[in-house]
Every structure is written in C-alpha cells, then in structure tokens.
Amino acid sequence: MPTEPEPQRPPVGPAPARHELDAERLRAALVRGADPDAFYRRLDVVTETASTNADLLAAARDPGTDRRVLLAEFQHGGRGRHSRGWAGVPRAQVIVSVLLRMPGIDLADLGWLPLLAGTATVDAIRSVTGVDAELKWPNDVLVGGRKVAGILAEVAGTHPEPVVVVGIGLNVSLTEDELPVPTATSLALAGATDLDRTALAEALLRELARRWQQWYVAGWDVTGPAAAYRERCGTLGRRVRAVLPGDTELHGVAADIDEQGRIVITPDDGGEPIAVSAGDITHLRPVP
Known part of the structure; x- marks a missing residue:
C-alpha cells in the first residue's frame, strides 16, 4: 500500500554550534x-x-x-x-x-x-x-x-x-x-x-x-x-496501516482516540470500528 510522498529535505549543511545545557x-x-x-x-x-x-x-x-x-x-x-x-x-x-x-x-x-x-x-x-x-x-x-x-x-x-x-x-x-x-x-x-x-x-x-x-x-x-x-494528533482523520501484535495488519481511517488512549480505526472493508491499544501505525494516502 503506497504511503504519502516523502517531503523534500533541505540541503545538508554544517552542524550548528552546540552549547552545553545551562x-x-x-x-x-x-x-x-x-x-x-x-x-x-x-x-x-x-x-x-x-x-x-x-x-x-x-x-x-x-x-x-x-x-x-x-x-x-x-x-x-x-x-x-x-x-x-x-x-x-x-x-x-x-x-x-x-x-x-x-x-x-x-x-x-x-x-x-x-x-x-x-x-x-x-x-x-x-x-x-x-x-x-x-x-x-x-x-x-x-x-x-x-x-x-x-x-x-x-x-x-x-x-x-x-x-x-x-x-x-x-x-x-x-x-x-x-x-x-x-x-x-x-x-x-x-x-x-x-x-x-x-x-x-x-x-x-x-x-x-x-x-x-x-x-x-x-x-x-x-x-x-x-x-x-x-x-x-495528525493521525486522526488519516488512512492508516496498523501492524498489530502477531504481525496482523489493519487498514482503515483513524476515527478517534478513546478514553483509554487507544486509536479507533474504521476498517476499509466497512466493518465495525476497532480500538487498537498497541501497534505500529503508518500514515497512508487516501483511497482514490
């Protein structure tokens, strides 16, 4: 599944001066x-x-x-x-x-x-x-x-x-x-x-x-x-891929953050929203 295009980075330059914390x-x-x-x-x-x-x-x-x-x-x-x-x-x-x-x-x-x-x-x-x-x-x-x-x-x-x-x-x-x-x-x-x-x-x-x-x-x-x-939270309202424990994947739209801090995803297949408590999230392009 394609992800969003990566933004352009500025040219590499010398490191700025690095001072000690005061x-x-x-x-x-x-x-x-x-x-x-x-x-x-x-x-x-x-x-x-x-x-x-x-x-x-x-x-x-x-x-x-x-x-x-x-x-x-x-x-x-x-x-x-x-x-x-x-x-x-x-x-x-x-x-x-x-x-x-x-x-x-x-x-x-x-x-x-x-x-x-x-x-x-x-x-x-x-x-x-x-x-x-x-x-x-x-x-x-x-x-x-x-x-x-x-x-x-x-x-x-x-x-x-x-x-x-x-x-x-x-x-x-x-x-x-x-x-x-x-x-x-x-x-x-x-x-x-x-x-x-x-x-x-x-x-x-x-x-x-x-x-x-x-x-x-x-x-x-x-x-x-x-x-x-x-x-x-920039994840809300975005299409995402969630890689869940056990390496299963869930694709859908991040609809909400619930009272337990879980991300609630509405699956692409139209199923019921799923609350995810742990997993790696990738932001995806919207479906055309």
Missing part, C-alpha cells in the same frame, strides 16, 4: 528552592549516561524521590518503544527523563501520561521555534511527516502509589548524516532558527508540569488530556 538556568526556573511555587524538586544535567530512564528507574527505589528531572548531553544506551535501541549525538538533542509519583490514579489511566508528554512536547516546540509539530499516535512527534521526538514511559512501581518515569528525546541540531533513520528529522533540518536547547528543555518541562498539575487537580479525569491530544 543547568543553573534550568534549576532557577524550574526547581523548588529557587522558586517556592516550582513543580520540580531536583534537576540534574550529566555529561553522559547509558539511559536517563534507567537511571531514574533505579532512583525510584527511594520512596522519597519524586518530581526529579535528569537531562543528559549524550546518551549511548537509550531505549524506545518495543525495546528498540538508540543512541544520541552529544549536545545535539534534548534528552530528558522525569520521575513522577501519581497518587490516587487508576492504573488503567497511566497510559495517558506519555500522551500528555507528547502534547507538552508539541507545544514546547511550537512556542520556542514556531515549527509546526504534531503527534502521530501514540506519542511520536512529527514535523513534515518525519519523527523529531519520541517518548517512552516506564512504570517503576505501583505500591503504595504508581511511580512512572517518562523519557523524551528531541532532535535539535542533528544534521542529515547524523539522523538515526531516514524517516527522522531535527528542528534544524525543519528550518528552526532558535536551537537553544536550554530554552526548549525549560519550555518542555514547564508544559509537562502544567498539564500534569491540571490533570491531578481534575482528579485524573482524562477528558482534558484527551481533548488536548486530539487537537494535536
């Missing part, structure tokens, strides 16, 4: 102590690590650890969905993980956290760079049909309350030659002129905190996160 600026803006109303309790920036998610999953064993942020200038053992490995490029990405305790949430609603993080990432990109990012279900962030950011949430524990680590990897100044796969892109390749990773990290973390707090105050009601997600 840890003190981030702490002053985001961490309690510097600001008594701040959401986060600790923020660290490390030069290199295997996986920021793995580091915070280990830190979650301390019951006093909450709202902790870890950023890395370089990550050499990261993991994506389905345990796919990936490595970063030093000072070319925003690589960040956040540990969050979720008191009182129904375990069935935890799947909304990575979708909420996707919404926050889209809004941070738009506000800082003006680049028109959108979401591809479930939580890939696309620019011009290519992946610019990915999100992975992992449950560290469920008792006495759920603890989740959500990791975000955003390609900022990667050149054509540095892209991990041909379907990826970076903000630089998308034409962004503001490539300040500190500003991007601050905007992303502020937006994540704001949306998390709204969700918490609403008693973990998914209505608000679902509405915001749908507004930014």
Whole structure:
C-alpha cells in the first residue's frame, strides 16, 4: 500500500554550534528552592549516561524521590518503544527523563501520561521555534511527516502509589548524516532558527508540569488530556496501516482516540470500528 510522498529535505549543511545545557538556568526556573511555587524538586544535567530512564528507574527505589528531572548531553544506551535501541549525538538533542509519583490514579489511566508528554512536547516546540509539530499516535512527534521526538514511559512501581518515569528525546541540531533513520528529522533540518536547547528543555518541562498539575487537580479525569491530544494528533482523520501484535495488519481511517488512549480505526472493508491499544501505525494516502 503506497504511503504519502516523502517531503523534500533541505540541503545538508554544517552542524550548528552546540552549547552545553545551562543547568543553573534550568534549576532557577524550574526547581523548588529557587522558586517556592516550582513543580520540580531536583534537576540534574550529566555529561553522559547509558539511559536517563534507567537511571531514574533505579532512583525510584527511594520512596522519597519524586518530581526529579535528569537531562543528559549524550546518551549511548537509550531505549524506545518495543525495546528498540538508540543512541544520541552529544549536545545535539534534548534528552530528558522525569520521575513522577501519581497518587490516587487508576492504573488503567497511566497510559495517558506519555500522551500528555507528547502534547507538552508539541507545544514546547511550537512556542520556542514556531515549527509546526504534531503527534502521530501514540506519542511520536512529527514535523513534515518525519519523527523529531519520541517518548517512552516506564512504570517503576505501583505500591503504595504508581511511580512512572517518562523519557523524551528531541532532535535539535542533528544534521542529515547524523539522523538515526531516514524517516527522522531535527528542528534544524525543519528550518528552526532558535536551537537553544536550554530554552526548549525549560519550555518542555514547564508544559509537562502544567498539564500534569491540571490533570491531578481534575482528579485524573482524562477528558482534558484527551481533548488536548486530539487537537494535536495528525493521525486522526488519516488512512492508516496498523501492524498489530502477531504481525496482523489493519487498514482503515483513524476515527478517534478513546478514553483509554487507544486509536479507533474504521476498517476499509466497512466493518465495525476497532480500538487498537498497541501497534505500529503508518500514515497512508487516501483511497482514490
């Protein structure tokens, strides 16, 4: 089945200047102590690590650890969905993980956290760079049909309350030659002129905190996160191919995101809509 034509990429040029993240600026803006109303309790920036998610999953064993942020200038053992490995490029990405305790949430609603993080990432990109990012279900962030950011949430524990680590990897100044796969892109390749990773990290973390707090105050009601997600989801209304567990395929139109965060697909054969909770989604051309 043909997919949409791939957009043209800009000519390859030299990598932009790559500056270190300003840890003190981030702490002053985001961490309690510097600001008594701040959401986060600790923020660290490390030069290199295997996986920021793995580091915070280990830190979650301390019951006093909450709202902790870890950023890395370089990550050499990261993991994506389905345990796919990936490595970063030093000072070319925003690589960040956040540990969050979720008191009182129904375990069935935890799947909304990575979708909420996707919404926050889209809004941070738009506000800082003006680049028109959108979401591809479930939580890939696309620019011009290519992946610019990915999100992975992992449950560290469920008792006495759920603890989740959500990791975000955003390609900022990667050149054509540095892209991990041909379907990826970076903000630089998308034409962004503001490539300040500190500003991007601050905007992303502020937006994540704001949306998390709204969700918490609403008693973990998914209505608000679902509405915001749908507004930014470029998959809705598109013809898609879903590769489901067991390598079966479903072709149809992505009609909705349900209250469990599943994508609801109306099959091409006219059958009843099917809610898909896991699978690889490809955007397809409309049927002529």
